[in-house]
Amino acid sequence: MKIAIIIGSTRPGRKGEAVAQWVHDIAAKRGDAQYEIVDIADFTLPHIDEPFPPMMGRYSQPHSHVWAEKIASYDGFVFVTPEYNHAPNGALKNAIDFLYAEWNHKAAAFVGYGVSGGVRAVEHLRLILANVAMATVRPQVELSLIHDFAEMTHLTPGAHQEAAVGAMLDDLALWVGALKPAREARIAA
Ligand SMILES: Cc1cc2nc3c(=O)[nH]c(=O)nc-3n(C[C@H](O)[C@H](O)[C@H](O)COP(=O)(O)O)c2cc1C
Numbered sequence: 001m002k003i004a005i006i007i008g009s010t011r012p013g014r015k016g017e018a019v020a021q022w023v024h025d026i027a028a029k030r031g032d033a034q035y036e037i038v039d040i041a042d043f044t045l046p047h048i049d050e051p052f053p054p055m056m057g058r059y060s061q062p063h064s065h066v067w068a069e070k071i072a073s074y075d076g077f078v079f080v081t082p083e084y085n086h087a088p089n090g091a092l093k094n095a096i097d098f099l100y101a102e103w104n105h106k107a108a109a110f111v112g113y114g115v116s117g118g119v120r121a122v123e124h125l126r127l128i129l130a131n132v133a134m135a136t137v138r139p140q141v142e143l144s145l146i147h148d149f150a151e152m153t154h155l156t157p158g159a160h161q162e163a164a165v166g167a168m169l170d171d172l173a174l175w176v177g178a179l180k181p182a183r184e185a186r187i188a189a
Contacts, residue, residue, distance in 0.1 A: 040092065083120055087120065093128065110122040135179065
């Protein structure tokens with residue numbers, strides 16, 4: 001099982017990178033899947049510039065193919081998401097919008113961060129991902145800018161947060177493990 005930990009923010013000075021690294025450090029100790037960090041910023045995606053809806057699978061731009069190939073290689077995802085104006089940030093939404101089949105019938109989990117733990121961004125993401133046929137697990141990690149970041153800047157997660165990541169990854173691994181053979185059987189049929 002391969003699970004990507006996706007850094008949603010592409011902003012210079014973003015907190016997302018430290019959050020993703022912290023999640024990866026916890027996940028890497030588990031041994032139930034191969035966990036990798038995927039940084040949207042590395043793919044320099046423009047605002048979606050495809051002439052056909054991704055659902056049609058007719059990608060035309062080289063960057064779409066590169067992004068599609070990367071996402072297709074994973075069985076599940078942890079979305080590390082900031083909250084911008086009570087929603088996920090635009091770069092993450094755009095990166096999701098670019099693809100369709102590569103997300104289908106896979107499982108996702110969320111690590112949100114913000115003044116209120118990024119909960120509103122995560123709720124939006126659950127709705128968005130439902131439309132690309134992803135299953136989203138119930139447990140989520142909510143990092144408070146006030147309590148889990150020193151001076152609202154440096155990640156200093158509370159002691160309970162590592163257990164929260166563990167509970168989230170337990171469910172994610174369960175669902176990724178259940179969906180992978182089902183997806184493969186459907187492709188083979
Ligand atoms: C455009 C913008 C809008 C924001 N809106 C919210 C918000 O609605 N709720 C919130 O908790 N934090 C909000 N913030 C603060 C972010 O949570 C904080 O800047 C965080 O560090 C952003 O994540 P990043 O550094 O990984 O990009 C906003 C920040 C930006 C840049």
